[in-house]
Amino acid sequence: MRFHCYLSRNGTGLSIAIFFEWVTEVLEGKNSKKDFHYYPLPDSKPHPFQSIFLSLEFKKLNMIKTIDTSQVTPAESIQYLQNAVAPRPIALVSTVDNQGNVNLSPFSFYNVFSSNPPILVFSPSRRVRNTTTKHTLENIEEVRECVINTVSYDIVHQSSLSSTEYEKGVNEFQKAGLTEVPSMKVSPPRVKESKASFECKVRDLIHLGDGGGAGTLVVCEVLMIHVDESVLNERGLIDTRKIDLVGRMGESWYTHSNGDSLFEIPKPLATKGIGVDALPDEIRLSKVFTGNDLAMLGNVEILSGDFFKNDEDTHRHAKDLLKDGDVEGAWSILRK
Numbered sequence: 354m355r356f357h358c359y360l361s362r363n364g365t366g367l368s369i370a371i372f373f374e375w376v377t378e379v380l381e382g383k384n385s386k387k388d389f390h391y392y393p394l395p396d397s398k399p400h401p402f403q404s405i406f407l408s409l410e411f412k413k414l415n416m417i418k419t420i421d422t423s424q425v426t427p428a429e430s431i432q433y434l435q436n437a438v439a440p441r442p443i444a445l446v447s448t449v450d451n452q453g454n455v456n457l458s459p460f461s462f463y464n465v466f467s468s469n470p471p472i473l474v475f476s477p478s479r480r481v482r483n484t485t486t487k488h489t490l491e492n493i494e495e496v497r498e499c500v501i502n503t504v505s506y507d508i509v510h511q512s513s514l515s516s517t518e519y520e521k522g523v524n525e526f527q528k529a530g531l532t533e534v535p536s537m538k539v540s541p542p543r544v545k546e547s548k549a550s551f552e553c554k555v556r557d558l559i560h561l562g563d564g565g566g567a568g569t570l571v572v573c574e575v576l577m578i579h580v581d582e583s584v585l586n587e588r589g590l591i592d593t594r595k596i597d598l599v600g601r602m603g604e605s606w607y608t609h610s611n612g613d614s615l616f617e618i619p620k621p622l623a624t625k626g627i628g629v630d631a632l633p634d635e636i637r638l639s640k641v642f643t644g645n646d647l648a649m650l651g652n653v654e655i656l657s658g659d660f661f662k663n664d665e666d667t668h669r670h671a672k673d674l675l676k677d678g679d680v681e682g683a684w685s686i687l688r689k
Contacts, residue, residue, distance in 0.1 A: 435603040439600070439608075440608045441461040441462070441602075442464060443460070445501070446475060446501055447541040448492035449498075450492045454492075454522050455533065457525035457531065458489050458515055458516055461601035463475035472556075473573045476571065478569075479568075482565065483565070484567075493558070498554055498555060503596070506599050506609055508531070511530055514528060515528065532544070548583075548584045549581070551573075551575045552577035552578075554574050554576060556574050557570075593615065619652065626651050627655070629650075632650060635662070641665055641668035649675050650680065653684070660688070662686070662688070671684075
């Protein structure tokens with residue numbers, strides 16, 4: 354929309370209404386400053402708002418889209434859920450039916466929920482298009498055991514291939530070129546190429562609905578853990594950088610947990626950080642620091658010093674140190 358405004362000295366009331374309608378649309382990103390055309394009448398002097406029109410600068414508002422899940426289809430809601438709840442770990446699950454036929458399929462509705470007892474939960478969803486269930490769930494209803502295998506970057510394409518909807522009875526190990534290894538306490542085999550595998554007995558199945566997209570929580574108690582020694586550190590524990598896991602995003606996207614995507618944040622468990630609210634006003638109200646910056650500065654147990662620098666150059670220097678994780682260095686230059 355373009356606003357064409359013809360005003361005289363007495364057109365103030367009209368100009369205010371048009372002005373604020375225009376400003377609202379600029380803030381919403383529907384118009385820009387150049388879309389306002391001001392035409393004073395021949396007998397009029399420059400309008401008092403003309404200088405405002407020409408000098409204003411705007412930042413687009415962070416508009417919020419709100420979705421009532423009862424008013425959208427499962428196919429629409431899953432787009433928001435999968436893209437916003439991410440990255441998600443991938444469970445490459447092997448099962449068998451009561452005839453011993455092996456199935457392998459990946460699931461990203463998955464996580465660890467308890468360490469004592471050790472519990473993993475994943476959720477096969479009904480197909481949205483026809484509400485049918487996955488072979489994995491059908492197998493578990495017959496044989497309440499499974500093996501949950503991790504997915505590292507070196508087998509992510511094989512894992513994805515195993516998600517193909519082959520006919521029941523087809524062995525996805527063979528289709529994906531993965532190797533079966535006999536398990537020790539359960540019937541389904543584990544994946545040799547996975548860096549870690551969890552033999553599980555299924556403690557419970559919690560059905561969440563019977564419509565398309567409805568999930569079933571498969572509650573698995575871990576009986577045995579197998580870990581490739583190549584991903585262990587000197588203490589015999591899994592090294593996050595070596596296991597090289599991938600995560601599921603929305604649509605066809607994945608993420609790779611390696612390189613620059615990995616970073617450490619000290620956990621405030623042994624000591625209590627002072628918190629953002631306890632930071633000096635010179636720091637807390639800075640125009641330079643973000644919320645993340647303030648949280649790093651607030652994650653110290655004791656704040657020493659009574660006076661702190663309030664100039665933006667110093668704050669920018671401190672911000673650069675925070676980017677490198679040097680909280681102590683940042684505080685040292687902020688103190689007067």
